[in-house]
Amino acid sequence: MGAEKGDWLYSMGLGEAQRTAGQEIKPTHNLISTASVGPVNRGRLLQALYDMGPSSRADLARFTGVSRGTIGGIVQPLLEQRILVEGEVVPPNQAGGKPATKLWFSKDAKPICAVLLMHDSVRTCLVSLDGEIYAQNSAAFSNELNDPVAAFKVISGCVERTITSVDLPILGIGLAIAGMINTETGSILAINLASFFNGFPIGAELRKTFDVPVCVDQDARALLVGDRWFGKGRGRKNFAVVYTGEVLGVALYLDGHLYRGAAGAGGEIGHTIVQLDGRACKCGRRGCWETIATLGWLRDEARERGLPQPSSMNSRRLIVLADQRVAGAAELLQEYVYNLSVGLANLQQLMAPNYIILHGDIAHGGDRMIELIEQNFRRLILNRPGDEVSLALGDTEDVAALRGAAGLVLSELLNFPL
Numbered sequence: 483m484g485a486e487k488g489d490w491l492y493s494m495g496l497g498e499a500q501r502t503a504g505q506e507i508k509p510t511h512n513l514i515s516t517a518s519v520g521p522v523n524r525g526r527l528l529q530a531l532y533d534m535g536p537s538s539r540a541d542l543a544r545f546t547g548v549s550r551g552t553i554g555g556i557v558q559p560l561l562e563q564r565i566l567v568e569g570e571v572v573p574p575n576q577a578g579g580k581p582a583t584k585l586w587f588s589k590d591a592k593p594i595c596a597v598l599l600m601h602d603s604v605r606t607c608l609v610s611l612d613g614e615i616y617a618q619n620s621a622a623f624s625n626e627l628n629d630p631v632a633a634f635k636v637i638s639g640c641v642e643r644t645i646t647s648v649d650l651p652i653l654g655i656g657l658a659i660a661g662m663i664n665t666e667t668g669s670i671l672a673i674n675l676a677s678f679f680n681g682f683p684i685g686a687e688l689r690k691t692f693d694v695p696v697c698v699d700q701d702a703r704a705l706l707v708g709d710r711w712f713g714k715g716r717g718r719k720n721f722a723v724v725y726t727g728e729v730l731g732v733a734l735y736l737d738g739h740l741y742r743g744a745a746g747a748g749g750e751i752g753h754t755i756v757q758l759d760g761r762a763c764k765c766g767r768r769g770c771w772e773t774i775a776t777l778g779w780l781r782d783e784a785r786e787r788g789l790p791q792p793s794s795m796n797s798r799r800l801i802v803l804a805d806q807r808v809a810g811a812a813e814l815l816q817e818y819v820y821n822l823s824v825g826l827a828n829l830q831q832l833m834a835p836n837y838i839i840l841h842g843d844i845a846h847g848g849d850r851m852i853e854l855i856e857q858n859f860r861r862l863i864l865n866r867p868g869d870e871v872s873l874a875l876g877d878t879e880d881v882a883a884l885r886g887a888a889g890l891v892l893s894e895l896l897n898f899p900l
């Protein structure tokens with residue numbers, strides 16, 4: 483698995499799209515043209531296609547800096563395997579040349595099964611190679627459930643229902659987990675509120691049951707992979723994804739690589755200390771960012787300040803209450819936004835991702851929320867002349883994580899024979 487992971491990371495770093503205002507595409511990664519690196523070239527070409535959208539062979543040749551002949555050699559087997567199809571016809575140019583067709587992912591290509599595992603439930607779906615989601619299923623764990631084998635039955639049942647709902651074999655299973663994961667072994671280290679899962683080798687169990695490649699990662703990193711393949715991270719060399727809500731998580735894409743830390747240990751930004759001698763955190767320490775920037779904090783504060791329905795408070799509701807001039811709402815909103823911005827600014831200062839995609843509760847708050855955060859965030863970060871730093875809203879729907887789970891498989895498979 484170790485060597486494979488190396489390739490995996492390598493595959494994530496390829497194909498940065500750089501379009502100028504005039505839509506001119508500069509080659510940023512040249513392909514390697516010896517026959518021995520076929521899978522790498524294929525990975526780079528598919529990534530270029532994701533970055534550019536449906537493209538002709540000539541576009542791909544320009545983008546990757548190789549001849550059309552080389553592109554043709556890579557594309558042909560992908561057409562035969564029905565991973566790609568020829569679509570829209572591009573009219574011949576004025577100089578006269580043959581009409582070209584645009585290549586894109588085939589609707590008949592094998593889909594990926596994506597699984598999102600939370601402490602109390604599981605969601606599954608199929609994701610086509612162009613990111614479309616279908617055959618969704620979900621199941622909740624009963625309150626009495628307290629052993630991983632019984633929970634696995636619920637999970638595998640859900641996967642089974644999803645994959646048998648179509649007549650196609652699947653490419654693999656991508657699993658995003660809201661918890662601490664060992665990405666080398668594909669095992670769960672800990673899931674908050676579902677401790678019976680601790681130590682469970684879920685990747686190996688799924689592989690054994692369904693006999694397909696399985697990729698396991700933590701949910702924030704799955705969101706990042708989804709944004710890299712299908713979302714706002716497409717074509718970027720550096721960016722971060724931050725998830726906020728019940729917990730806080732971060733994933734980093736630095737210099738064209740997904741950065742995980744040893745065996746996936748990175749990303750615990752929720753437990754960076756922002757307040758010396760602050761409130762007690764559930765991790766046992768004090769003053770972690772999670773103690774002042776999660777929904778738990780927001781709801782406790784809403785209760786203490788006498789705001790209506792504190793247990794369902796979130797950024798969207800708080801904005802509505804502040805707009806309605808409900809007493810205390812505007813102050814709480816201001817404080818929540820500031821507390822969130824502190825952690826985001828710390829992240830920017832330390833790693834300089836320069837582009838941070840926000841998912842979870844902030845995304846639910848929409849443009850208003852991001853504007854408020856941005857005002858605070860800009861005041862908290864050092865101003866380096868010439869640097870462009872921005873925050874962006876990620877997809878609010880839960881499917882972002884599912885799409886990301888599928889992206890995990892895609893990334894891994896791009897460097898292996900399909």
Ligand SMILES: [Zn+2]
Pocket residue numbers: 752753763764765766767770772
């Ligand atoms: Zn903590």
